[in-house]
Amino acid sequence: MNKRRISIEDIAQRAGVSHSTVSRALRDNALISSKVREEIKQLAQEMNYVPNAIAQSLQNKRTNTIGVVVTSIADPFFAEVVEGIEKIARPAGLSVLLSASHRNLQQEIAAINSFHRRRVDGILVADSRISKEHTKQLTQIAVPTVLINSQTEDQSEIFHSVAIDDRLGGKLATEHLISLGHTAIGYLGVGDRSRSNQQRLEGYQMALAEASLPQNADWIAISDEDDTRISNVTTGQKMLSKLLTAEVTGIFCYNDMVAVGALLACQKLGILVPRSLSLVGFDGIALSGYVTPALTTLSQPMLEIGGIAMQMLLDLLEEKTVENRVLSPFLLQRGSSAAL
Amino acid sequence: MNKRRISIEDIAQRAGVSHSTVSRALRDNALISSKVREEIKQLAQEMNYVPNAIAQSLQNKRTNTIGVVVTSIADPFFAEVVEGIEKIARPAGLSVLLSASHRNLQQEIAAINSFHRRRVDGILVADSRISKEHTKQLTQIAVPTVLINSQTEDQSEIFHSVAIDDRLGGKLATEHLISLGHTAIGYLGVGDRSRSNQQRLEGYQMALAEASLPQNADWIAISDEDDTRISNVTTGQKMLSKLLTAEVTGIFCYNDMVAVGALLACQKLGILVPRSLSLVGFDGIALSGYVTPALTTLSQPMLEIGGIAMQMLLDLLEEKTVENRVLSPFLLQRGSSAAL
DNA sequence: ATGAAAGCGCTAACAT
DNA sequence: ATGTTAGCGCTTTCAT
Numbered sequence: 161m162n163k164r165r166i167s168i169e170d171i172a173q174r175a176g177v178s179h180s181t182v183s184r185a186l187r188d189n190a191l192i193s194s195k196v197r198e199e200i201k202q203l204a205q206e207m208n209y210v211p212n213a214i215a216q217s218l219q220n221k222r223t224n225t226i227g228v229v230v231t232s233i234a235d236p237f238f239a240e241v242v243e244g245i246e247k248i249a250r251p252a253g254l255s256v257l258l259s260a261s262h263r264n265l266q267q268e269i270a271a272i273n274s275f276h277r278r279r280v281d282g283i284l285v286a287d288s289r290i291s292k293e294h295t296k297q298l299t300q301i302a303v304p305t306v307l308i309n310s311q312t313e314d315q316s317e318i319f320h321s322v323a324i325d326d327r328l329g330g331k332l333a334t335e336h337l338i339s340l341g342h343t344a345i346g347y348l349g350v351g352d353r354s355r356s357n358q359q360r361l362e363g364y365q366m367a368l369a370e371a372s373l374p375q376n377a378d379w380i381a382i383s384d385e386d387d388t389r390i391s392n393v394t395t396g397q398k399m400l401s402k403l404l405t406a407e408v409t410g411i412f413c414y415n416d417m418v419a420v421g422a423l424l425a426c427q428k429l430g431i432l433v434p435r436s437l438s439l440v441g442f443d444g445i446a447l448s449g450y451v452t453p454a455l456t457t458l459s460q461p462m463l464e465i466g467g468i469a470m471q472m473l474l475d476l477l478e479e480k481t482v483e484n485r486v487l488s489p490f491l492l493q494r495g496s497s498a499a500l
Numbered sequence: 501m502n503k504r505r506i507s508i509e510d511i512a513q514r515a516g517v518s519h520s521t522v523s524r525a526l527r528d529n530a531l532i533s534s535k536v537r538e539e540i541k542q543l544a545q546e547m548n549y550v551p552n553a554i555a556q557s558l559q560n561k562r563t564n565t566i567g568v569v570v571t572s573i574a575d576p577f578f579a580e581v582v583e584g585i586e587k588i589a590r591p592a593g594l595s596v597l598l599s600a601s602h603r604n605l606q607q608e609i610a611a612i613n614s615f616h617r618r619r620v621d622g623i624l625v626a627d628s629r630i631s632k633e634h635t636k637q638l639t640q641i642a643v644p645t646v647l648i649n650s651q652t653e654d655q656s657e658i659f660h661s662v663a664i665d666d667r668l669g670g671k672l673a674t675e676h677l678i679s680l681g682h683t684a685i686g687y688l689g690v691g692d693r694s695r696s697n698q699q700r701l702e703g704y705q706m707a708l709a710e711a712s713l714p715q716n717a718d719w720i721a722i723s724d725e726d727d728t729r730i731s732n733v734t735t736g737q738k739m740l741s742k743l744l745t746a747e748v749t750g751i752f753c754y755n756d757m758v759a760v761g762a763l764l765a766c767q768k769l770g771i772l773v774p775r776s777l778s779l780v781g782f783d784g785i786a787l788s789g790y791v792t793p794a795l796t797t798l799s800q801p802m803l804e805i806g807g808i809a810m811q812m813l814l815d816l817l818e819e820k821t822v823e824n825r826v827l828s829p830f831l832l833q834r835g836s837s838a839a840l
Numbered sequence: 841a842t843g844a845a846a847g848c849g850c851t852a853a854c855a856t
Numbered sequence: 857a858t859g860t861t862a863g864c865g866c867t868t869t870c871a872t
């Protein structure tokens with residue numbers, strides 16, 4: 161915005177009309193004679209006029225911008241979700257402000273605050289932990305907000321959500337292993353205190369209970385570190401041994417990255433997957449199809465999740481009523497799981 | 501920006517001062533008595549005042565926003581680059597507008613145009629093909645622009661760049677295979693007419709020439725499809741057979757995704773990597789370390805590339821002079837390549 | 841040290 | 857059908 165740019169005033173002068181006439185012509189206001197309208201449009205083009213969206217926003221009280229916060233941009237799961245968001249936002253004329261929180265509450269609050277100052281029209285939050293502080297802050301912004309795979313007890317009007325059914329996913333994953341004849345089944349989770357980790361674990365426990373299979377505290381390995389710098393792959397690698405000592409024959413992993421970590425650890429230890437150990441992941445990121453063996457996983461439609469969330473936001477912006485969505489993950493059976 | 505929000509005018513009224521006093525106090529103008537300043541700041545906080553960045557931008561002619569265009573958000577390479585960008589931009593107080601081009605010229609032009617209307621302070625373009633139209637458009641915006649891994653002949657002042665040395669990478673990759681004793685070495689490229697594909701190929705040819713090794717047109721397989729919907733993995737899978745018929749023993753692949761595709765095809769065909777065929781990738785995306793065998797690849801510091809580009813943009817915004825950067829990729833020797 | 845007033849570029853209500 | 861004017865929320869001269 162450095163140098164002075166062409167404004168409607170400049171066009172008005174050259175056309176010998178008032179700036180409001182130019183404004184009207186450019187916006188196809190019906191009151192303008194089509195002749196002048198075309199002339200002005202022509203002129204605007206010649207002069208390389210580019211409307212100043214900032215000035216428009218100030219006047220219209222609408223920025224046509226939405227804010228998106230994700231845990232990490234480079235995480236393949238969020239990357240896909242953002243791609244899905246952008247695919248819907250762009251054709252609708254909305255620009256996307258992107259910010260990463262790195263699971264750091266302060267950074268996330270700061271990001272949302274920046275969205276507030278920039279007067280975004282709506283906010284999309286994809287982070288598994290939503291705190292009281294968030295809800296308070298978001299409530300204050302009073303802008304349509306859609307939560308993605310995150311939850312809050314707060315049922316206030318401004319919160320909407322699209323989420324995957326983690327409990328169902330955990331249940332399906334575990335049932336899959338049960339159907340293959342496994343009875344000593346472990347859960348390999350992460351230590352980020354996220355809701356999704358908790359619910360996938362619950363699904364796992366539910367499945368075991370319903371099948372009247374034994375449960376064992378040693379079969380549940382949850383990293384006690386909650387460090388953003390430690391990737392989920394590393395967590396999977398480190399925690400695997402714990403479950404091996406507990407002699408499980410099948411493991412449901414929190415997500416694909418953790419499962420990949422477990423798989424790498426197996427390769428190092430010479431444990432054959434799926435012959436000696438079955439592994440099931442969660443998410444269905446592209447990567448899960450490329451490792452050897454390809455991961456059996458509970459697939460989430462990531463692009464769609466982003467798209468649905470964005471569409472929901474669009475509807476909210478048009479003041480339509482929307483309904484929260486809970487999507488079901490589905491089992492993608494591949495090479496990493498097999499019968500005992 | 502729907503409802504009316506607290507403005508400095510509201511604060512002024514409550515404080516019994518003029519709105520300019522409030523503005524000054526909030527911006528720590530030296531002329532304000534520290535007493536009033538504190539009072540006003542206090543009051544602003546109580547009233548939950550959040551400055552309107554739009555109004556500020558209109559006045560200051562600075563939006564503190566930068567625009568970033570990438571080919572695809574979900575592509576792990578670009579995802580990392582964007583992460584690197586955001587990491588530098590956020591602490592500098594700049595927000596990131598993100599847009600994907602999907603290798604579609606029209607979409608990319610539209611994205612940049614949207615940045616123009618929104619009066620971003622700077623632009624980052626990470627897309628391997630920069631057309632004449634781009635340069636024309638970007639020149640017109642007249643805003644600092646840094647090109648990432650893309651090139652233009654245009655040496656105008658507003659273009660700056662950080663790029664990886666693709667030719668060197670191609671050369672190193674091929675030399676690595678040569679040093680392992682391979683003499684029939686193929687190149688598996690993509691059909692997107694990108695500069696990087698071209699230059700990696702040149703590096704490959706250079707290495708062969710310098711080693712006085714035979715070159716063979718059949719050893720170069722470049723997909724003639726240029727379809728965004730077809731992933732690089734698929735390209736690798738499809739094109740592998742062509743090189744196998746040509747009886748190469750080592751292949752340098754355009755990037756890791758292509759190499760993964762080739763690897764998957766090998767697995768399907770029962771070809772052992774690296775025993776029967778050596779594979780070398782490019783990029784060093786996380787995935788390359790997770791497949792079996794892990795890919796030997798030419799690693800690019802993706803986070804750093806994004807960070808450097810962003811830092812360069814920051815410098816440009818402060819009107820410092822900057823120098824274009826060409827980074828060197830380095831060989832990451834792993835399991836997918838071995839001696840004959 | 842503070843207030844009044846202008847102006848950033850636009851839209852829209854109000855004239856005519 | 858077009859011009860005049862006000863105003864969106866802020867920063868910044870220019871007065872005092």
